[in-house]
Amino acid sequence: MIGKLTGTLAERNPPQVVIDCNGVGYEVDVPMSTFYNLPGVGAKISLLTHFIVREDAQILYGFGSAEERAAFRQLIKISGVGPRTALGVLSGMSVGELSQAVTLQEAGRLVKVPGIGKKIAERLLLELKGKLGADIGLPAHIASDAQADILQALVALGYSDKEAAAALKALPKDVSVSDGIKLALKALAK
Known part of the structure; x- marks a missing residue:
């Protein structure tokens, strides 16, 4: 399993980047939240990754933070939510916003993300409850x-x-x- 890539940013083609690691270029799909925080082409970068092997493809997904990768891994465990949909969710809202929407059971915030309908939003709320560090998105004084x-x-x-x-x-x-x-x-x- 490839867990992290460190190298030079060779290409930026949203939502994909190419990272040159000592002469080997890795194509990595990233959420837009990570993409916007990347430096320019030629700069040294490091991304946490999640490697998915399917019958017809081997795909690397990259993330700027451990929280994003953990949220992605929770999302793809849900029936009906694939890697592309999970990337869409993380592109449309931060991990904190997602956690707050789950904690407050706000399906309306999830439905605003392209590709997320009412049924998927409700499934996300149900299956993610208590799994995203439930109080991340809540004010700091909420302790119980x-x-x-x-x-x-x-x-x-x-x-x-x-x-x-x-x-x-x-x-x-x-x-x-x-x-x-x-x-x-x-x-x-x-």
Whole structure:
């Protein structure tokens, strides 16, 4: 398995790059988030990779961070989501945004990504729940599942992420979900 490539960036043809590693050019498909952060042709680069061998092809996928590669690996485990779709998801949103959408169960954010329909979005939300470092996309002060549930409930009731997070800050850290929702709603009603 090829886990990392370090070499000279030889070509940039979105969504593919060619990395020259001591005279051997590796074609690597990358999400657009990685592509935009690459230096110019001729610069030295290093990408984490995921190597897929199929009956008709051997394809390298490259990522600028370990989080992107981990998210890609979680995505391709889901039935109906192939490597191209996973690259599309990571091109359309950051890992933090994906994690937040999964934590808050926001299918609407996923449907905005080209190639993701309602059924696939719902499957992603179901299968990725708790697998992407669930609190990556949530505000840093959310420390428990109860607080995440309270935040999700407030967002589901129509409050913005910002309003819900602000109401959550005012709650005691050890509050139960039902009491937390009641207290947050009272605070937001003022």
